[in-house]
Amino acid sequence: QLQLQESGPGLVKPSETLSLTCTVSGGSISSSSYYWGWIRQPPGKGLEWIGSIYYSGSTYYNPSLKSRVTISVDTSKNQFSLKLSSVTAADTAVYYCARRLKWFDPWGQGTLVTVSS
Amino acid sequence: QSALTQPRSVSGSPGQSVTISCTGTSSDVGGYNYVSWYQQHPGKAPKLMIYDVSKRPSGVPDRFSGSKSGNTASLTISGLQAEDEADYYCCSYAGSYTFYVVFGGGTKLTVL
Numbered sequence: 001q002l003q004l005q006e007s008g009p010g011l012v013k014p015s016e017t018l019s020l021t022c023t024v025s026g027g028s029i030s031s032s033s034y035y036w037g038w039i040r041q042p043p044g045k046g047l048e049w050i051g052s053i054y055y056s057g058s059t060y061y062n063p064s065l066k067s068r069v070t071i072s073v074d075t076s077k078n079q080f081s082l083k084l085s086s087v088t089a090a091d092t093a094v095y096y097c098a099r100r101l102k103w104f105d106p107w108g109q110g111t112l113v114t115v116s117s
Numbered sequence: 118q119s120a121l122t123q124p125r126s127v128s129g130s131p132g133q134s135v136t137i138s139c140t141g142t143s144s145d146v147g148g149y150n151y152v153s154w155y156q157q158h159p160g161k162a163p164k165l166m167i168y169d170v171s172k173r174p175s176g177v178p179d180r181f182s183g184s185k186s187g188n189t190a191s192l193t194i195s196g197l198q199a200e201d202e203a204d205y206y207c208c209s210y211a212g213s214y215t216f217y218v219v220f221g222g223g224t225k226l227t228v229l
Binding site: 035037039046047048049052060062063096100101102103104105106107108109110 | 120149151153155162163164165168169174206208210216217218219220221222223
């Protein structure tokens with residue numbers, strides 16, 4: 001059964017870079033049928049798609065975040081990663097990783113990242 | 118790229134049916150048959166309930182059904198049960214060149 005797990009610092013200072021990793025187990029990240037994505041959810045608010053990546057490295061980003069986002073993949077570790085630069089308090093959210101076709105399934109459990117000095 | 122429009126809240130009594138709407142544009146909901154719906158209980162990750170407008174993943178009760186007409190998709194839950202109380206989000210593919218995805222703002226379902 002495919003499982004995803006987010007990891008990374010839970011606290012990031014304003015203006016710094018948020019870095020998270022998603023580890024995939026129970027299947028290969030190099031499967032040709034799937035993309036892999038990041039989604040976030042600010043406290044008490046809705047879901048926001050951040051971006052997606054194919055195992056070959058092709059990426060697609062939400063236009064509203066594109067200038068600050070980098071998603072990369074490490075097939076040797078069965079992981080993909082998110083970097084979000086110049087963070088502010090508005091980037092405080094639960095960050096989820098998920099496998100993507102034209103839908104997202106399954107999802108990781110999510111990790112709360114707080115932006116605060 | 119604007120969020121899809123969902124009602125903030127809906128409610129129903131056990132055994133009743135409720136429908137949650139999700140309105141987009143011809144560039145997303147209306148342009149592709151790639152609408153998905155997610156159920157989220159408090160403190161939990163979203164769970165896929167419907168994909169490709171009306172398909173149910175294995176393990177999702179057939180009380181959950183999806184449909185689409187024009188730029189509006191709908192999720193119907195029949196035979197409401199207490200455990201259906203949750204937030205529901207719609208999601209649509211939004212572009213073959215850009216591979217964008219857009220979510221709805223979410224709907225809180227209360228089982229009375």
